[in-house]
Amino acid sequence: MASNRPAPEAPFVPAQRESDTFGYGEYRTEEGPWEEWNPTEESIRPVRGRHRVAKQRGGGLARSSTVLGVGVIAAVGAGGMASAHTGKPPVSISMPDLPSVGSLFDDGSADAPAATTASLSNVGTASASADSDRSDAGEALRNRIMAQAEQQQSRAETKATAAAVAAADKQTADAAAKAEKEAAAKAADAKEKAEAAAKKQAEQERLAELAKQFQLPVVSYTITGTFGQPGSMWSSGYHTGLDFAAPTGTLIKAIHGGTITEAGWAGAYGYRTILTLDDGTELWFCHQSSINVKVGQKVGTGDVIGRVGATGNVTGPHLHLEVHPNGQATGIDPMTWLRGKGLTP
Template identity: 60%
Template sequence: MASNKPAPESPSRFVPEYSHDFTAGPGTAFGPDHGSDYGTDRGSDFGNGFRADEAEADRAWEEWNPTEESVRPVRGKHRVAKQRNGLARSSTVLGVGVIAAVGAGGMATAQSKPPVSISLPDSIADNLPDAKSLPGVSALFSGESDAGKPETATASAPLTTAGITTAEAEQGTTDAGEALRARILQQAEQQQGAADAEAKAAEEKAAAEKAAAEAKKQQDAAEAKVAAEKKKAAEEAKKKAEALRLAKLAASYSLPTTSYTITSTFGEAGSMWSSGYHTGLDFAAPTGTPIKAIHSGTIKSAGYSGSYGYRTVLELEDGTELWFCHQSSIDVAVGQKVTTGDTIGRVGATGNVTGPHLHLEVHTPDGTGIDPMAWLRARGLTV
């Protein structure tokens, strides 16, 4: 253990003592007739040969052991140590000695020297923390011993809890650095987890969009196929309906003759026709071939008609007129009602002709002549 003995005092320091009165006059210490500076009776330089270190030589110095009473702060008082034989010992000098002793080998102890109180100004002492609240110091004041405790008990206690949250303190965390490190790692893990979750969400979104696009593509293809099938079915149904309609019409319509040959069609130009073009459809057949009613109707006229020869006009219910010309004979009379397939006359060569044939004309209700072949085909007849 190091000693906190004060540094040795200077041997050249003296405290003078005077044997003369401090009265002015001849023969006195400060009189004008005095032959020396300070008096006649000087055994040394400053008085009677007295040395401070001689008075202190017989004093024994021992180690000082601070106690609870000696280190307790004194509030409101400023104590100054008394001078001993001319040497002023203040709390400052004592503090320097304590610091030197602690730095050299630890805190020294003194068994016999009375404790010296260390005081601080109120402005400082009032702001200092309670010594008992400091980690590792409270045991000194409570009288507890660290002999039975692990050496790391005091060292493990942190000097400060700055940076430690209440939750961490409740969990037993005492190291602010470790707590900060744990929070940084936790934050890094949370950020990494958030990044992974975001990447996973992006992948899932992309996969969902791809699946949706594929499903839409398949749905569009299926819908297009269904639409094509529906369109095809509609067209087929339309054709069937038209065929059925024509079949029904064909059942009520028939060709005017059989075993024929088409020799002239509607609209052909030529000088042999008075109008300059052919106004009907010619069915060439042997004379006497039966001519049948194309559809049910009423005989509007029957007789000879100039260049048409013997002609029969059949008026249908919608007002359409069918002219049968160049007949060799007529088998019906005016006003007679006929049905489809009834014989109304015979093929001949009367009128303006070059050979036996049936000249068929079709006139609308307003009297306009139209193409007989197109009219017959529109009613399901094949010419």
């Protein structure tokens, strides 16, 4: 460090008291006057190691910034103390952008390394700009992720809604088809029942009309033998007719109008009368005690044709009735035939 040149000596003039008392309200002896002191190279030793900063080799900006921060704090503190002692308004301290922080502590040697060109304000601005860029990038990424999540959620909700609508439509269609099927089944059943009822009614009406045209051969009787009943007493091995047991002499009447085609003795059948109807059906009245008609005679429903007896192969008085459609040798069940004519034996 260069030393100051000795100042020229001046005549000693006692200092005059000033009105400024540094805020103590009165003059104090410790405030002066003092003699002027001009330091020389011999009176001042160089101060080493306190404020001198060595040359920086790498990382100089960070260490110089630390020293600068300490110096700024000291300067601000000194300014505050001076303001407090002098009573003068504080002086604002501004920090201009410096080409190099390390140059503040340079000893002026010619071989000092070139300082960095970045200023403090530019460093702060760059840091803030980087933070802002990172914040903007993070916010953009967050917004993008949220948008994708919302889009996926919307797609999922749309898909779920479509599936629910399709399921509801299918359920509605199935319910409608089931209801239609049940309605069709009910309609078919009702139609079938109606047709059956109508058919039954028609049959009843037909039988009622037939009942006016047909009647049972005897009035008071007991059924003692039915068609197809097996037994050794019959030559065919089974009973071929329907037996109406009644007292001897009970009147036998024509079941329907027709023509008498046979009247007389018939062996095991005893006295037999054959009445042939207009459709060719032959009715055989057997085991009579007497015959009241002749061959070729026309009779009507209810006309007396003979009387109940026990002639032929019998065990007691009864009327043996057989039915032979179209005059065939083998007969059918007289019970079924009579019921078909509206008669109930």
